[in-house]
Amino acid sequence: MDKIVEQMTRMVAQRTSRRGFLARLGRLVAGGLIIPLLPVNRVLSQAVAQAAESAPGATPVPEGLEAMVKHGNPNDDTACDYWKYCAIDGYLCSCCGGGSHDCPPGASPSPTSWVGTCRHPGDGKDYIISYRDCCGKTPCGRCLCTNTKGEMPLYRTQLDSDLIWCFGAPTMVYHCSTAEIVGVK
Amino acid sequence: MHKRLAIAASAILFLFVASGVARAQLRPDQMTSLRLAAPQPHWAYVLDMPNAVPQVTKIYIVDTDRQKMLGQLNGGYLASFVMSPDHREYYMVGTFYSRVWHGTRTDAVEILDASTLNFKGEVVIPPKRLLIVPKNNSAGITPDGRFMLVENLTPATSVSVIDLKARRFVGEIETPGCVQVLVSGPRRFSSMCADGSILTVHLDDSGKAKTRKQSKPFFDPSKDPVFDQPVIAGTDAYFDSYHGMIYKVDLSGDVAKAEPGWSALDDADRKASWRPGGWQTIAESAGGAKIYLLMHQGGEWTHKQDGKEVWVLDTAKKTRISRIPLKTDAYSIRVSSGANPILESLSLVQSQLETYSLPDGKYLGVYHGLGAPFLIYGL
Known part of the structure; x- marks a missing residue:
């Protein structure tokens, strides 16, 4: 777990200006509360334990979008049930000219993200997934998925999927969502 | 000659009749902009976050008694809606990019007149407000209408304070x-904190933080x-929890005080897997x-599933009154x-608002x- 946190910290550090990152970190720590930044290991173990008991609930999809949502195939990265998407919330970049961990042309990967844990159907291992938004264009509008496994309210910021996770990207305009493997839990 | 006279007479007669007919026709329309009467308790203010282009947020004002659309307000990207306590002004707290998508x-806090729904002015605030699928309590107004408070998340968190009387940004509270x-x-x-506690901030008359005290955690977020x-x-x-616990928190003091939580469910409910869920889940x-x-x-993790029933609970007796x-x-x-x-329920999937009488639920x-539609506001 420590390794993963270290890896994630390195990733973020590499992708953001160090001064900006330190400033943000400093502000989070300022009140003696570092919880929003490092709830990952504690909360995730809970989340996985609870999520393992039952399937994630179906959440509503606005009218007209239902037909574009595919379910049922854990190996199809344009389906909501693709294994890495167990907690994805948004339009799949895979349906928008990008991939499961690539932005469509002209959209920028956000250096910040929220995180979840998904079990790979093949090797049975639990992987830590970084849900990184692609930013800089209006919402793609295709393949909306609202999976909520392990998703927490806003006060657990790192585990909230309703936020526009474009912090550090050129604009906060949300385009689509990706799922990037960070490591094995 | 007679023929000509006859034609002329016919023409005159025709004109006379025609003008008579014209007199009986509808008058030309006089186009105007309607105004709204004073807001009523049964007016629902429904927030629409257009999925494809959330750069413009809409508020539909619906008179639920007459099932009539009264008008629409516009705001910026993922805007929050706030109403002045005297119901004379509406505010849309929004984000704008100079080229819409870049x-x-x-x-800015945009100020709108509640009668004409016209734009009246704005207060520009630091470009760091929380951008999220619109939620309640991302912006609020003090009961005297003096200060507007806007949540910031960069992801460091703070609150922007706006003096609505002076129409200016006052400062930021970490x-x-x-x-x-x-x-x-x-x-x-x-404010709600990551460890399950509540931070209470008292302001002075200039809008600066006077005291800032954190309660003990009243629930375990993990x-x-x-x-x-929560509903205030x-x-x-x-507050309602993912598993159906109810917590009453007194926010009136220097430090928030929570009463012990109680469950909205009995054993049979739990066995049948009843739990709260949706977006705005408590009223x-x-x-x-x-x-x-x-x-x-x-x-587990069905906290955003649509609700089938509304349960009415007595908070003094801590029991259910009806379903x-x-x-x-x-x-x-x-x-x-x-x-x-009346009870108002919103279906995001069906894009509609339903109403039910209370207490009978008709x-x-x-x-x-x-x-x-994500949120319903009202007086």
Whole structure:
């Protein structure tokens, strides 16, 4: 777990200006509360334990979008049930000219993200997934998925999927969502 | 000659008759902009976040008694809606990029007249407001109408304070590890913190932080998190949790005080997997004497599933009073204020608003075509 946190910290550090990152970190720590930044290991173990008991609930999809949502195939990265998407919330970049961990042309990967844990159907291992938004264009509008496994309210910021996770990207305009493997839990 | 006279006479007669007919026709329309009467408790303010282009947020104002659309307000990207306590002004707190999808970011509190719905002015605020699928309590107003409070998340958290009387940004209050603005007094707001505690901030008359005190945690977020959109009745906030626990938190003091939680479910309910879920999942009436929960049957992590029923709970006796089955599954609910409250339920999937009488839960009607409606506001 420590390794993963270290890896994630390195990733973020590499992708953001160090001064900006330190400033943000400093502000989070300022009140003696570092919880929003490092709830990952504690909360995730809970989340996985609870999520393992039952399937994630179906959440509503606005009218007209239902037909574009595919379910049922854990190996199809344009389906909501693709294994890495167990907690994805948004339009799949895979349906928008990008991939499961690539932005469509002209959209920028956000250096910040929220995180979840998904079990790979093949090797049975639990992987830590970084849900990184692609930013800089209006919402793609295709393949909306609202999976909520392990998703927490806003006060657990790192585990909230309703936020526009474009912090550090050129604009906060949300385009689509990706799922990037960070490591094995 | 006679023929000519006859033709002329016929022409005159025709003109006379024609003009007579013209006189009997509809008058030309006089085009104008209508105005709204004073807002009423049964007016629902429905927030539509257009999914494809959330750069413009809409508020539809619907008179639920007459099933009539009264008008629309516009705001910026993922805007929050706030109403002045005297109901004379509306505010849309929004974000704008100079080229819509790129360019320079500006955040502003836009001020709209409640009668004409015209834009009256704005206060530009630091471009760091929380950008999220719209939620309650991301912006709030003090009960005296003086200060507007806007949640910032960069992801460091703070609150922007706007003096609405002076129409200017006053400053920022740091709220590390805590989010949202639960306004409970003229110079007081509270925020929800990551460890399950509440931070209470008292302001002075210039809008600066005077005191800032954090309560003890009143729930364990890693075991059973409370939803982040509590309902506020006066100085009390009512929270519902993923597993159906209810917590009443008194926000009136220097430090928030929580009463012990109690479950909205009995053993049979738990066995049948009932739990709260949706977006705006809790409502109140009679100053918090009754609370209303949007309920569905589902397993773990179904906290955003549409609700099939609304459960009415007595907060003094900590018991359920009734269950109201909904005609259409709902994502958000609200109970209107005033002497004759009604239940309003919103379906995101069906893009519609339904109303039910209280306390009997009788279905009253539906209003269709509300875009992607997430939230209901009201007086």
